[in-house]
Amino acid sequence: MKVLIRLFRIFFRLGLFTFGGGFAMIPLIEEEIIKKNSMLKEDEFFDIIAFTQSLPGSLAVNMSIFIGYHISGIPGALTSSIAVVIPPFTVILLIASFFVRFLEHPIAQQAFKGIRIAVLVLILLALKRLAQKxxxxxxxxxxxxxxxxxxxxxxxxxxxxxxxxxxxxxxxxxxxxxxxx
Amino acid sequence: MFRLLIVFLQVGVFSFGGGYAAIPFIEQLLIVRNEWMAYEEFVDIIAIAQMSPGPIAVNSATFVGFNLEKFLGALTATIGVLLLPSLISITLAKYFKEFKKSKYIRGLLKGLRPAVIGLIATAEISIGITAFVGYSNLVILKSVIIAILVFVFLDLFDQHPITAIFLSGVLGVLLF
Structure with a gap:
């Protein structure tokens, strides 16, 4: 039980501070799980990264499941994956509740016209990285x-x-x- | 509500490789087939997903679910997008060591990687069309300028996507 509570706290933090998808989580996992708590070895982690990339679903959630399972079986997998999803779910709910009103402001509309172009470029660069593999x-x-x-x-x-x-x-x-x- | 669950189960199970891989599925299933949102809204959600914590697929599911059916919709869509991949991962975590070097997996991936590229490229083309087609030449010119600046900023100067989004927001306010 103690391990599960620790897992929950670690992955809740990871979920809260991972901006921009699964790859952004890798350095945080190294710091929290491998260095601070030595719950996982570095080479085991690399295997997990490589493997989860070939699975369906979100990289962050799948990595959490594999690491949680490695540390504490199925209860560990469930704990870490639920913990990692709660913060983004809450944040997006808050944004979705207020975002529509915010978007009606003319300055926000101008800003988002620019931001949509940036998203196009971000996807283009993701395509470029994938193509190199x-x-x-x-x-x-x-x-x-x-x-x-x-x-x-x-x-x-x-x-x-x-x-x-x-x-x-x-x-x-x-x-x-x-x-x- | 049931449709919402079914659609997000599909988004979850077919998006291989995380992050952007979910985009073509959300685009095809939510915009083209169900007309649950507009292209502009979708692109805004991607931007918001980039700026907030958590995976893009999960963020989009929460956001779209909330827009359609409030809290229950958000919960349904989020569980839907996570359910099947999580079951697969939990099952495979057990046999992880054997699977790792498997020839089968490598074979499948050889086809999946180009497929993911084709799918994301399709979504990118549709999003690009809504961003550029039908506007005046001046607006298109301004958009191209922003695109080039953001590209240079990200690719040559290796800056973080969140900073690039803020930059493009400021440019949008200044130019449009």
């Missing part, structure tokens, strides 16, 4: 182009795209790249 070949370029056309012109469900691409990766890309060495 892919071992590109002509088929994968065709796949990306095909997805854009399939969704914007034919309204294909994006979940179908995910399933089809996972199958392509396993049955086509993997054997192909093994042959190339």
């Amino acid at each position: 892919v071992h590109w070949n002509i088929l994968k370029v065709v796949l990306v182009a095909g997805i854009i056309v399939a969704i914007s012109n034919f309204g294909i469900h994006p979940g179908f795209v995910i399933l089809l691409s996972a199958a392509l990766g396993y049955f086509v890309f993997q054997p192909m790249e093994e042959k190339e060495g």
Whole structure:
């Protein structure tokens, strides 16, 4: 029980201070879990980071589940993942309750016109970072182009795209790249 | 309410790789298929999600849920977006060591990575169209200037996204 309370307090803090998604949480986890409390080893943490990136869902929540499970089994996983979600949930609820009125102000509208452009650039840079992680070949370029056309012109469900691409990766890309060495 | 849950279950289970990966699903399922919000609202939510603590998918779920059905909606959407991935993670945490080096996972990822790029690119194009098409040339020119400044600020000077959002907000007030 003591461990769970400690886990809750640590992950509540992590949830409160992680701005901008899962990767921002990594240095905080290193400080709180590995250095201060030595509940986890550095190399175990790196394995968890690598693995959770290939899972569906939010990186921050999945990392919390894996670390919580590592420290204290299923109760640990539940404790840390609930604790990490409570602060952002509360903050967004507060923002959502007051945000609409705030947006009607003309200065806020001008500011958000600028901010929308920044979001476009942020997504573009995320795309660039993701693209650098892919071992590109002509088929994968065709796949990306095909997805854009399939969704914007034919309204294909994006979940179908995910399933089809996972199958392509396993049955086509993997054997192909093994042959190339 | 039930629709809300079903939609966010899908957003949760299909968004691989965290963060921006949820964006195309929210866009397709909430804007294109259900018309629950406008593009501008969606982009504002992404900006707010960047500036507040927590994952983008969770923040968007809370926000959209609240807009549609107040507190209960926020709770439903947030639980929906977290439920399936959490169940998967808890199950896999047990077999973590064996899965880590698995050839199967690596094979699947080889297809998933480009797919995520294609999906996010699709969402980016739609958002870009609503930001640029249909405005006067002067507004477009100002938007391009902001885009270039933010790009340089983030990519060349390696600044934090939150600072970039504040910068673009100030530029918006000055230029528009």
